[in-house]
Amino acid sequence: MKALLASWQVWAIGSAVFAALTAIFAKVGIVGVNSDFATFVRTVVILAAIGLMLTLAGTWQAPGTVSARSWLFLVLSGLATGASWLCYFRALKIGKAAQVAPVDKLSVVLVAVFAVLVLGEQLSPVHWLAVFMIGAGALMLALPI
Template identity: 35%
Template sequence: MSIFYAILSSIFSSLTAILIKIGLKDINSNLATAIRTIIILFISWIVVFYTNKINSVNTIETLKNLNNKTLIFIILSAIATGLSWLFYFKALQIGNVNKVVVIDKLSIVFTIILASLFLKEVITLKIIIGIILIVAGTLIITLA
């Protein structure tokens, strides 16, 4: 099932790049990011309500029981997401979608390396070959 959701994520990510490139024509990329964030906030809460995950007692208890480490990492993740969106939108505003998106997907390589360092995930020979191919593909597309 995770593969299904990952494919949907990939499809919607590609739509994001195309739609925002068109939408950024007459607006500052930072303002566009802020507007997008508000809409995402609403959509996220709609999903929470729709999936009936907003049991008021459980939600309050869950929030009370958040430890500092969990909260810190959620906040850091939000900051990283916000910065990623700001830079991504700016890059899309001034660059070609086909190059910006490919460079953005180098996040795969960075994620694998960081997962190895911080989460102790194993990097196998297959993964190393994949990393090399991703970097090579990125260079081929962006330098063309």
């Protein structure tokens, strides 16, 4: 069990399952609610839940132990997350969850491209084919039903 919990694949599948539930729960919950306010509520809940997890696990870290570079990129990541959530909730308010979520997952394609361009990571031709297929699938799902 310990090895299973140390597997990135298990956590990635968990992320996908919870992201899917996020879309469904948000689509139901956003009815009659301003999308920006809905994003705010979601953020407060996440902040409280993660604070509780850090407390229960005893994994709080002193802010002074975090490098300035890490702070910069964590803050930038937080700003990007907030912008993503605002866009996602607005799209979900207007569109169908079955179309909004796949387009949102074009982030998978963008991560692959950015990882190669910015981080210098390498993808094999098979991986590029998979990236292309994910992009094509997401775009096909976005077509009007």
